[in-house]
Amino acid sequence: MSETTYLAVSASTTRTLTLTLFVVLVGVTLAITIWASRQTKSAADFYAGGRTFTGFQNGMAIGGDYMSAASFLGIAGIIALNGYDGFLYSIGFLVAWLVALLLVAELMRNSGRYTMSDVLAFRMRQAPVRTAGSLSTVVVSIFYLLAQMVGAGALVALLLGIKPGDTFLGMSAETAKIVTIALIGVLMIVYVTVGGMKGTTYVQIVKAFMLMLGALLLTVLVFVHFKFNLSSLLGEAAAKSGRTPTDAFLEPGLRYGREFAGNATATLVSKLDLISLGLALVLGTAGLPHILIRFYTVPSAKVARKSVVWAIGIIGVFYLMTLALGFGAAALVGRAAILGQDPGGNTAAPQLAEQLGKQYFGGDFGGSLLLAVIAAVAFATILAVVAGLTLASSSSLAHDLYANVIKRGQTDERQEVVVARYSAFVIGAVAIVLGIFARNLNVAFLVALAFAIAASANLPAILFSLFWKKFNTRGATWGIYAGLIAAVGIVLMSPIAWGGVSGARTPATLTAAQAKTCGVPQTSKEVSNASALFSCTTAAPIPLENPGLISIPIGFLFAFLGALSSKERDPDKFAELEARSLTGAGAQ
Amino acid sequence: MSTETPVPEDTDVNRYVEVARTPEFDALRRALRRFVFPVSIAFLLWYALYVLLSAYARDFMSTKVVGHINIALIFGLLQFVSTFLIAWLYTRYADRNVDPLADDLRAKIEGGKETE
Numbered sequence: 131m132s133e134t135t136y137l138a139v140s141a142s143t144t145r146t147l148t149l150t151l152f153v154v155l156v157g158v159t160l161a162i163t164i165w166a167s168r169q170t171k172s173a174a175d176f177y178a179g180g181r182t183f184t185g186f187q188n189g190m191a192i193g194g195d196y197m198s199a200a201s202f203l204g205i206a207g208i209i210a211l212n213g214y215d216g217f218l219y220s221i222g223f224l225v226a227w228l229v230a231l232l233l234v235a236e237l238m239r240n241s242g243r244y245t246m247s248d249v250l251a252f253r254m255r256q257a258p259v260r261t262a263g264s265l266s267t268v269v270v271s272i273f274y275l276l277a278q279m280v281g282a283g284a285l286v287a288l289l290l291g292i293k294p295g296d297t298f299l300g301m302s303a304e305t306a307k308i309v310t311i312a313l314i315g316v317l318m319i320v321y322v323t324v325g326g327m328k329g330t331t332y333v334q335i336v337k338a339f340m341l342m343l344g345a346l347l348l349t350v351l352v353f354v355h356f357k358f359n360l361s362s363l364l365g366e367a368a369a370k371s372g373r374t375p376t377d378a379f380l381e382p383g384l385r386y387g388r389e390f391a392g393n394a395t396a397t398l399v400s401k402l403d404l405i406s407l408g409l410a411l412v413l414g415t416a417g418l419p420h421i422l423i424r425f426y427t428v429p430s431a432k433v434a435r436k437s438v439v440w441a442i443g444i445i446g447v448f449y450l451m452t453l454a455l456g457f458g459a460a461a462l463v464g465r466a467a468i469l470g471q472d473p474g475g476n477t478a479a480p481q482l483a484e485q486l487g488k489q490y491f492g493g494d495f496g497g498s499l500l501l502a503v504i505a506a507v508a509f510a511t512i513l514a515v516v517a518g519l520t521l522a523s524s525s526s527l528a529h530d531l532y533a534n535v536i537k538r539g540q541t542d543e544r545q546e547v548v549v550a551r552y553s554a555f556v557i558g559a560v561a562i563v564l565g566i567f568a569r570n571l572n573v574a575f576l577v578a579l580a581f582a583i584a585a586s587a588n589l590p591a592i593l594f595s596l597f598w599k600k601f602n603t604r605g606a607t608w609g610i611y612a613g614l615i616a617a618v619g620i621v622l623m624s625p626i627a628w629g630g631v632s633g634a635r636t637p638a639t640l641t642a643a644q645a646k647t648c649g650v651p652q653t654s655k656e657v658s659n660a661s662a663l664f665s666c667t668t669a670a671p672i673p674l675e676n677p678g679l680i681s682i683p684i685g686f687l688f689a690f691l692g693a694l695s696s697k698e699r700d701p702d703k704f705a706e707l708e709a710r711s712l713t714g715a716g717a718q
Numbered sequence: 719m720s721t722e723t724p725v726p727e728d729t730d731v732n733r734y735v736e737v738a739r740t741p742e743f744d745a746l747r748r749a750l751r752r753f754v755f756p757v758s759i760a761f762l763l764w765y766a767l768y769v770l771l772s773a774y775a776r777d778f779m780s781t782k783v784v785g786h787i788n789i790a791l792i793f794g795l796l797q798f799v800s801t802f803l804i805a806w807l808y809t810r811y812a813d814r815n816v817d818p819l820a821d822d823l824r825a826k827i828e829g830g831k832e833t834e
Contacts, residue, residue, distance in 0.1 A: 214790055214791070214794075217791075217794050218769070218772060218794075220794075221765075221768065221794055221797045221798070222765075224797070224798065224801055225761065225765050225797055225801055227801070227805075228757075228758070228761050228801060228804055228805070229758065231804075231805060231808060232753075232754040232757060232758050232804075232808060233754060233758060360785075360787065361784060361785025361786045361787055362785070362786075364785075364786035364787065364791075365785065365786040368786065377780065377782075377786070377788075380780075380786060380788055380790070380791065381776065381779060381780040381788065381790055382772040382773075382776065382779055382790055383772075383776055386772075386773075387772060387773040389776075401773040401774065404769065404772065404773050405769055405770070405773060408765070408766075408769040412762070412765055431820075432817060435808075435809065435812060436809070438805075439805045439806075439809055442801060442802065442805045443802070443805075446798050446801060446802060449798075450795075450798060702735050705734065705735045705738035705739060706734040706735055706738065708738050708743075708747065709734040709735070709737050709738040709743065709823070709827060710734060712743075712746055712747060712750065712820060712823075713737075713746070713820045713821075713823045713824040713827060714820060714824050715734065715737075715823070715824040715827035715828050716734070716827070716828070
């Protein structure tokens, strides 16, 4: 029945087209990287792209850096399967940019040079603050990287139509995943070590163009199909959602903040989880190191402001289009076909592309073509994001840890850039190895965790540094370490790690495969989360999946108490920071 | 600046500190904070309202307005509208009320010298 086997209809045509586009894309981005490398001479070129990008260019690059595969494929998939609740993600991801625009971007641009810790350490003791900032930068970036790389491995195997047991160019699905993860790792190392910030930025700009055009094309086709009637799109999506009543699909509550009849604890925990996620999304963005370093690539604070406004426009329009993609996939592809391809729904957007291509571009070949285009967009999306993450963490290792902690500032910038390139290599290698080990784990939670750490560890230190006169070394280090440990610690004690049933966690319906993995009979009522990292049957000590609700207040509280408990005050240095951050005097 | 650049001579640092303690600088700080603090609190509360309604006011959120379009969707779209609006208002405000003050003070600090 061809209706339920999208992606496999004309698998060989699709594979050929997809692979061709992948190769073209890799060729183009490598050419850009080599071109950029010729213009990368100084440390400011390597870390900050020479600070010559325009507001529009940097706005596009921010969009390219920020909108990950989790945004594009993940949110479209959540909407396609769970309806309205995917929209909650989009809104959090967008509103968050106001924190960056109003409180962080310009002040950061004026008072730092290359890394997040430049601003944190400005008026404090360099070594402890930069060590903490660097650790948090690397942890956030590695988690985010892992989510992207593992996702990419699974995705490419799916997009090329390699099912378990099937082979492609002599590779099984497992081998294809490993090859993909390694290939993406190698590419990101090349982009960063060869092209530096300039190369990375252009890769992100290209990706943003591709992503916007791809999403726009699909959105227009969806609306053409529904004769530009939003209500009938929603109605059709709800009707095909398999939910009762069908309108529940258009309302909040199918995935987050669920209500469990007769179980007040489970209901409460699920609602708190929703609030916790919302908090981490809205406060995390302005603490993501790979986003923060983008503000250094423009000549002034005013251009930084413009670039964030551009980014808000681009990201906002994109998330509006994900509504059309998600509901369009629900209506035109259907729940069964989406679930049949990937239980997580990550292929909803590519499946929609194939369906629309068939309908509007002349049958099977059109379907394969549009599918291949969207697959290439997804691949570009992943490449741009991983390059940004690798650059952020290697910059921090070289500039914060090596130059300012180990060498105590006694090094020249040439040496620093050499170290940054080695660091990119190491970060890339670590990410490849971890990605290969984690390739079959459910790592989608890592993106939300990266946002939670950014909000709990980085944001309190950034805001207090910029706005609070009494803030000091102990405040910064306590805040960063407490926020980091709390966010990671809570996840390690959460249902993500321990899947057992408890008062707050209801039993899940197990598939045969899940029951086998967990070592329980399929009828067992002991398992709540079958993809838990450590155990399916032990109950989690903390029932929340999203740590933000607890860890963000902990981060702010420890930053506050740490600062008050230390006698270190330097009003002159704060006056200088204020003068620099508000006026832009002395900024490079 | 970070320590790998030699700390600027005392005169330079003093210029920053001096200017930071002038009434003109207070005016700049006030001009910025007068906008960004209240607006930040406002949009965070507006967002919190949306999240809380999504969690606790399901019946209200699922009220249909036109066809299949319900309050939840409109509320979500309004979050987009308010975000775009605030970004535009802030740009306008900063161009008119903050940048001129900042530019004057920057010139005063740098005093015709070349920047670092």
